[in-house]
Amino acid sequence: MINYLQAFHFSESDLDYLEELGYRTDYIDFLRTVYFTGSVRAMKEGEVAFGDAPILRIEAPLIEAQLIETALLNIVNYQTLIATKASRIKQVVGGEQPVSELGTRRAHEFDAALWGTRATYIGGFSSTSNVRAGKRFDLPTSGTHAHSYVQAYQNEYIAFHRYAKSHSNCVSLVDTYDTIKSGVPTAIKVAKELGNNINFEGIRIDSGDLAYLSKEARKLLDQAGFFDTKIYASNDLDEYTIMNLRAQGAKIDAWGVGTKAITAFDQPALGSVYKLVSIEDENGQLRDTIKLSASPEKVTTPGLKKVFRIINNHTKKAEGDYIALANEQPEKEGKLHMFHPVHTHIGKFVTHFTAKDLHENIIDRGTLAYECPHVQEIQSYAEEQLNLLWEEYKRSLNPAEYPVNLSQACWDNKMKNIEKAKKHSQKPVPL
Numbered sequence: 162m163i164n165y166l167q168a169f170h171f172s173e174s175d176l177d178y179l180e181e182l183g184y185r186t187d188y189i190d191f192l193r194t195v196y197f198t199g200s201v202r203a204m205k206e207g208e209v210a211f212g213d214a215p216i217l218r219i220e221a222p223l224i225e226a227q228l229i230e231t232a233l234l235n236i237v238n239y240q241t242l243i244a245t246k247a248s249r250i251k252q253v254v255g256g257e258q259p260v261s262e263l264g265t266r267r268a269h270e271f272d273a274a275l276w277g278t279r280a281t282y283i284g285g286f287s288s289t290s291n292v293r294a295g296k297r298f299d300l301p302t303s304g305t306h307a308h309s310y311v312q313a314y315q316n317e318y319i320a321f322h323r324y325a326k327s328h329s330n331c332v333s334l335v336d337t338y339d340t341i342k343s344g345v346p347t348a349i350k351v352a353k354e355l356g357n358n359i360n361f362e363g364i365r366i367d368s369g370d371l372a373y374l375s376k377e378a379r380k381l382l383d384q385a386g387f388f389d390t391k392i393y394a395s396n397d398l399d400e401y402t403i404m405n406l407r408a409q410g411a412k413i414d415a416w417g418v419g420t421k422a423i424t425a426f427d428q429p430a431l432g433s434v435y436k437l438v439s440i441e442d443e444n445g446q447l448r449d450t451i452k453l454s455a456s457p458e459k460v461t462t463p464g465l466k467k468v469f470r471i472i473n474n475h476t477k478k479a480e481g482d483y484i485a486l487a488n489e490q491p492e493k494e495g496k497l498h499m500f501h502p503v504h505t506h507i508g509k510f511v512t513h514f515t516a517k518d519l520h521e522n523i524i525d526r527g528t529l530a531y532e533c534p535h536v537q538e539i540q541s542y543a544e545e546q547l548n549l550l551w552e553e554y555k556r557s558l559n560p561a562e563y564p565v566n567l568s569q570a571c572w573d574n575k576m577k578n579i580e581k582a583k584k585h586s587q588k589p590v591p592l
């Protein structure tokens with residue numbers, strides 16, 4: 162997003178094209194002068210964002226703010242979606258076991274693979290098979306060999322032997338013909354023959370009953386003394402299959418996940434929106450704006466706002482998010498009333514808390530005000546932020562609803578704007 166905004170400009174060929182589409186010359190001349198001169202406050206990458214809490218806030222001349230809308234939504238929606246999916250998978254796998262990203266061949270497009278891979282790493286994956294992403298973002302890369310490698314030799318023994326000789330940390334793909342009868346025993350035979358010349362790191366099983374095959378493979382490896390050799394599994398995995406395999410006692414030590422992560426298979430789009438909440442009038446005064454809707458969650462929350470994560474000082478866990486008007490200072494209040502923005506009778510009072518402002522200054526009147534961290538740091542930050550949440554909010558199945566509340570002033574302002582807009586819309590329109 163930062164790169165996009167900093168480079169935001171229409172080239173002469175863009176302008177020629179717009180002219181061909183029929184845009185007026187004076188508009189084209191104006192577009193030639195447009196750069197992004199506004200300010201951005203946003204959640205840091207790796208921050209945990211909940212529905213209703215603004216991920217970012219743009220203050221800019223209206224034309225600039227409008228021109229960047231779709232690109233910003235594209236960037237934020239896709240990458241947030243994939244990081245979330247990866248994080249769900251990682252939650253199930255747990256801290257110890259690695260998950261490698263294998264999805265490039267199924268990603269929706271080349272760049273989606275690139276940025277999606279980066280997002281899976283932020284969500285907790287440990288490496289990727291996408292070497293281009295590794296180079297571009299300095300991500301750890303990892304991989305095994307393909308079935309075609311074995312098929313090319315038409316002989317598992319020769320294939321594993323050659324592979325091991327050129328890859329001292331070798332993982333053999335054992336399911337090309339018959340995992341238990343031929344793949345695993347052949348990998349063991351090769352490892353025994355090559356002894357200390359190689360590190361027989363693991364085997365990978367990519368088809369069949371992964372629970373049964375991994376248990377049988379573990380037995381064979383242990384019988385041969387390869388207690389530290391790991392079992393990798395892949396094949397259309399996601400958080401649900403992984404949870405199920407773990408419940409079945411599968412002896413899997415490392416996971417390869419492709420299609421289901423890089424495409425966020427079961428929820429292929431995230432619906433963040435970009436809304437106008439305030440606009441300067443002719444006297445330079447900010448006037449709040451609102452969009453009404455029959456669905457309460459689609460009614461916008463007017464005004465320049467901040468979003469805070471309220472962290473209980475005793476439990477060190479988040480009590481919820483608190484959206485306040487920009488001039489409020491909830492961190493200075495001794496007792497905070499947190500109430501549901503629609504069902505207002507549901508609420509609580511919180512004392513002894515820290516109010517963490519989730520928005521950082523990213524761009525200040527067109528100038529970069531933020532130092533982008535290395536992606537490794539972003540991953541660690543995401544993990545720390547997830548640790549602030551009670552488990553009840555993080556389970557895959559029927560998670561509890563995390564509170565995202567409005568301050569009293571923000572709520573009152575919203576109600577005032579709803580009333581005003583309703584009054585305005587109920588005036589008869591002369592035809």
Ligand SMILES: Nc1ncnc2c1ncn2[C@@H]1O[C@H](COP(=O)(O)OP(=O)(O)OP(=O)(O)O)[C@@H](O)[C@H]1O
Binds near residue numbers: 368371373395398402
């Ligand atoms: N023990 C298990 N319990 C639940 N699901 C499993 C188990 N073992 C494998 N699976 C999953 O079942 C699905 C099997 O899919 P599929 O029938 O396409 O694979 P396959 O025939 O084994 O392999 P191939 O990819 O070669 O077609 C995969 O999503 C896999 O992750």
Ligand SMILES: O=P(O)(O)OC[C@H]1O[C@H](OP(=O)(O)OP(=O)(O)O)[C@H](O)[C@@H]1O
Binds near residue numbers: 395419
């Ligand atoms: O299953 P995924 O989570 O997407 O993980 C990546 C898959 O991609 C590769 O197979 P490929 O797609 O070439 O063929 P396959 O699906 O028939 O095994 C690899 O062997 C995995 O099976």
Ligand SMILES: O=C(O)c1cccnc1
Binds near residue numbers: 263304
């Ligand atoms: O390296 C691997 O094992 C790999 C890479 C991409 C897709 N499937 C497997």
